Amino acid sequence: MKKIVLDQQVGGGRIIMIPDVSNMLFSFTFFSILGWVIEVVYRSVRDRSFVNPGLLKGPYLILYGAAALVLMVSVSFLHEYNIFMKALCYFVITTGIELISGLNAQHFFNVRLWDYSDQRFQFRGHICLKFSIYWILLAFAFEYLLLPAYQGLATRLSCFGKGAFGIIMVLLMAIDFSMAVRRKQRRIEKEYQDARVKR
Secondary structure (H helix, E strand, C coil): CCEEEEEEECCCCEEEEEECHHHHHHHHHHHHHHHHHHHHHHHHHHHCCCCCCCCCCCCCCHHHHHHHHHHHHHHHHHCCCCHHHHHHHHHHHHHHHHHHHHHHHHHHHCCCCCCCCCCCCEECCCEEHHHHHHHHHHHHHHHHHHHHHHHHHHHHCCHHHHHHHHHHHHHHHHHHHHHHHHHHHHHHHHHHHHHHHHC
16 A cells, blocks of 8 residues: 655654555545445345345445455565465454454444354354355455455546545445434434333
């Protein structure tokens, strides 16, 4: 990922760098949308009807956008490692993100975005060995197939265009998320009022 040097002192050897914000925002939104498309196709074909897989209303899955950013950083650090070390790292990264996302969705919104309770070697229905293996394979596909193609596309787009698109989409996601929080609050308030009436 492109870097910008903010502060550099040659004598002291001090170099501070931050990611290019426009590329970071564009990557996050691009893969959030792509992840939504993949999940919609997979779940709709499986259930034979249209399924919006996300907690939010819009056509994006923040989980995929965040995972893509983490994997992009990981690829840059792991490119010299052997395939077994990469597989182990991808297992920890992808399964960890899935577990944290599942626990947060259930804790804060009382929603199960997926349920692996019927799978072998699962933990609380949030992660399981079979899908962890799938994520490892997808991480390798991301590194060797998707990421090179995406980088070729990103280099053809202007920095302004990527930044504008990323900012607009992140703002829409933030509004969507705040509305989801508000809907959750209203359900809690309604349940509380209903409980008082029953008393």
